[in-house]
Amino acid sequence: xxxxGKLDDKTVVNDADLEKLPQDQNLADRLGDAHVNILxxxxxxxxxxxxxxxxxxxxxxxxxxxxxxxxxxxxxHAETTINWAGTASLxxxxxxxxxxxxFADIFGRKNMLLGSLALLGIANLGCGFVKTGxxxxxxxxxxxxxxxxIQSISMTIVSDIVTLKQRGKFQGILGSTIGIxxxxxxLIMAGFIEHSTxxxxxxxxxxxxxxxxxxxxxxxxxxKKELNQILTMRQKFKKIDYLGVVMSSAALTLLLIxxxxxxxxxxxxxxxxxxxxxxxxxxxxxxxxxxxxxxELPMIPLRLFKTPSxxxxxxxxxxxxxxxxxxIYYTPYYYQLVRGFSIIRSAILMFPLxxxxxxxxxxxxxxxxxxxxxxxxxxxxxxxxxLGNCLLxxxxxxxxxxxxTIVLIIMGFGVGSVFQPSxxxxxxxxxxxxxxxxxSTRNVIRSFGGAVGIAICSLxxxxxxxxxxxxxxxxxxxILSKNFLNYIKQNIYSRADLSNLNQQQLKLIRxxxxxxxxxxxxxxxxxxAICLLACIPIKDxxxxxxxxxxxxxxxxxxxxxxxxxx
Numbered sequence: 178x179x180x181x182g183k184l185d186d187k188t189v190v191n192d193a194d195l196e197k198l199p200q201d202q203n204l205a206d207r208l209g210d211a212h213v214n215i216l217x218x219x220x221x222x223x224x225x226x227x228x229x230x231x232x233x234x235x236x237x238x239x240x241x242x243x244x245x246x247x248x249x250x251x252x253x254h255a256e257t258t259i260n261w262a263g264t265a266s267l268x269x270x271x272x273x274x275x276x277x278x279x280f281a282d283i284f285g286r287k288n289m290l291l292g293s294l295a296l297l298g299i300a301n302l303g304c305g306f307v308k309t310g311x312x313x314x315x316x317x318x319x320x321x322x323x324x325x326x327i328q329s330i331s332m333t334i335v336s337d338i339v340t341l342k343q344r345g346k347f348q349g350i351l352g353s354t355i356g357i358x359x360x361x362x363x364l365i366m367a368g369f370i371e372h373s374t375x376x377x378x379x380x381x382x383x384x385x386x387x388x389x390x391x392x393x394x395x396x397x398x399x400x401k402k403e404l405n406q407i408l409t410m411r412q413k414f415k416k417i418d419y420l421g422v423v424m425s426s427a428a429l430t431l432l433l434i435x436x437x438x439x440x441x442x443x444x445x446x447x448x449x450x451x452x453x454x455x456x457x458x459x460x461x462x463x464x465x466x467x468x469x470x471x472x473e474l475p476m477i478p479l480r481l482f483k484t485p486s487x488x489x490x491x492x493x494x495x496x497x498x499x500x501x502x503x504x505i506y507y508t509p510y511y512y513q514l515v516r517g518f519s520i521i522r523s524a525i526l527m528f529p530l531x532x533x534x535x536x537x538x539x540x541x542x543x544x545x546x547x548x549x550x551x552x553x554x555x556x557x558x559x560x561x562x563x564l565g566n567c568l569l570x571x572x573x574x575x576x577x578x579x580x581x582t583i584v585l586i587i588m589g590f591g592v593g594s595v596f597q598p599s600x601x602x603x604x605x606x607x608x609x610x611x612x613x614x615x616x617s618t619r620n621v622i623r624s625f626g627g628a629v630g631i632a633i634c635s636l637x638x639x640x641x642x643x644x645x646x647x648x649x650x651x652x653x654x655x656i657l658s659k660n661f662l663n664y665i666k667q668n669i670y671s672r673a674d675l676s677n678l679n680q681q682q683l684k685l686i687r688x689x690x691x692x693x694x695x696x697x698x699x700x701x702x703x704x705x706a707i708c709l710l711a712c713i714p715i716k717d718x719x720x721x722x723x724x725x726x727x728x729x730x731x732x733x734x735x736x737x738x739x740x741x742x743x
Contacts, residue, residue: 204407205478205610206608208283208407208408209608209611209612210610211403211404212285223397224338224396224398225335227392227397228331229331229350229351231290231327231331232327232355232358234386235297235323235327235328235331236328236362237358237361237362237365237382238324238362240363241365242262242266242317243508244367245366245367245370245520247509247513248520253307253309255313256667258310261310261314262314263502263631264433264631264632265317265318266317266320267502268318268321268433268434270321270322270324271433272429272430272433273322274325274621274624275421275425275429275477276422277289277330277617277620278613278615278616278617279474279475279476279614279617281613281617282474282613283417284404285399286333286399287397290327290331290334292326293323293324293325293327293330294327295390296320296323296326297320297324297327297382297386298323298390299319299383300319301316301320301379301380301382301383302379302380302383303316304316305377305379305380329617331351332600332616335347344546344604345541345542345545345546345720346542347542348597348600348601349540349542350538350539350542352538352539352542352593352596353538355534355538355597356532356534356593357532357535359530360527360531363523363527365378365381366378367519367520367521368521370520418467418472418475421467424461424467425477427456427464428457428464429457431453431460432453432454432457432458432461433628433629434453435453436629477614478611481615484606486716487615489715490602490603491603491619493595493707493708493711494599494619494622494623495623495625495626496705496711497559497595497704497708498622498623498624498626499629499633500566500701501630503631503634503701504588504701506631510690511572511691511694514690515687515691515694516687517675526581527585529582530592533589533590534592534593535593537589537594538596538597541554541558541594542598545598545720550717551601551605551720552712552717554594555595555598555715556712558592558595558598559709560709561587561588561591561594562588562592562705563591563705563706565584565587566588566702566705567702569698570698571584574684574688601720602715603616604616605723607722633700637697638693638694638697642689643666645692646662646666649662656682657682661678665689
């Protein structure tokens with residue numbers, strides 16, 4: 178392969194050069210270098226198409242569930258616990274994201290991607306046949322692991338196979354794939370719910386995963402030979418940070434379960450919640466000590482946090498994870514519970530958010546490839562996102578479709594300018610050999626933020642609505658019957674049957690849902706404001722990793738015409 182090992186237009190490192198690397202070079206660097214595999218155009222397009230399709234499936238699995246929660250809850254008789262559907266997936270995703278980066282370094286990107294595809298397909302097949310809510314939540318957890326692996330490994334592979342100058346462009350296109358997936362997967366789920374059953378959505382996924390699996394297996398190159406020259410199979414297993422795996426899994430699980438169940442499944446001052454938090458805190462401290470002192474190949478190298486700019490970037494990922502997942506999870510409730518829209522119409526009304534995400538991701542990637550910098554894009558993204566969050570407070574029971582659309586378009590352009598550019602920025606603030614663990618660390622933090630965000634938003638909505646219902650129950654002159662109020666209290670996340678209510682009663686119940694959601698929207702504003710402020714200390718020194726040869730801005734601009742033509 179003639180172009181293999183090409184780092185940029187000036188520097189070429191072939192296989193012979195790799196063998197001449199100093200023997201005392203640390204293991205992480207050697208493993209990272211072994212995965213560098215800059216591809217010629219034809220192979221690049223094949224590999225990139227496979228990664229984009231895999232990402233489409235992974236994000237479709239995560240996004241589609243939001244539109245179908247009410248129907249799934251009703252079918253499985255899980256109206257009071259259905260919020261665990263999203264939490265279980267994100268919890269498992271977060272716990273296992275810690276492993277993906279380092280395992281991909283040791284065992285190869287291709288093997289990890291194939292395993293993730295297989296797990297996602299099998300878990301979703303099971304979701305199509307579940308009988309209870311508990312079964313569904315368990316399988317959603319496994320699908321979250323598979324989807325998380327696909328997300329991390331696909332993005333890592335792209336950083337392995339493209340040049341520095343192409344990185345922004347191709348990662349931007351990947352971001353557009355995520356936007357398109359977020360646009361169409363809720364609509365597909367809505368179509369199944371309206372005309373068939375939500376189960377058929379999950380039965381559709383396994384054949385698609387199988388097709389991608391076969392494509393990756395036969396057409397995507399691996400680096401098995403290069404990795405085997407560094408470590409034997411026995412050595413690979415010996416190099417796994419087993420203590421880190423156990424303690425990170427324990428810490429995240431013990432912290433996320435009380436965060437998700439506190440205030441709903443259990444009261445915040447209950448013994449089990451306190452015990453879980455204490456054990457989770459101890460496990461987290463133990464994990465950090467282990468990563469600092471013991472393994473040669475830690476799951477999350479603490480040296481990453483020695484770079485202030487990278488630390489601030491990772492902080493923004495936590496808070497925008499809280500915001501994004503919290504908003505995506507609860508927007509269908511506005512459409513269906515407050516406005517009374519059908520499931521399909523609710524799915525269509527997500528297009529003004531996710532299509533601008535796709536467009537802005539492509540434009541942001543093009544801009545970064547041209548100028549060789551990212552900070553302006555991220556500033557603009559968080560500013561638009563903050564504006565969109567503020568405008569959410571204008572939504573009410575009678576907002577026009579035009580008003581809703583404008584807010585979502587503004588927010589969509591903001592989100593698209595942050596998601597992938599922030600990942601490129603994290604890579605630029607780290608060493609080349611750490612690109613896989615940086616991506617997995619970033620995804621861990623974002624997913625953890627998402628799980629926390631969903632839990633907090635769930636707590637806010639539940640408590641606000643229950644408080645209003647209790648007030649009505651105590652009001653002897655309430656226009657709503659006690660039976661109906663108790664029905665609402667027991668079925669907070671279901672689409673309530675309002676067909677027997679008169680206009681006055683309908684207006685009251687929808688205003689109760691709207692007040693609950695508006696309190697959720699109030700939370701989103703300071704979260705993105707923190708992200709915007711956290712960008713101030715970030716020093717943008719270009720898009721190349723800190724130990725890679727930088728490409729000057731003049732060279733990037735001189736390539737602008739060629740970039741457009743390509």
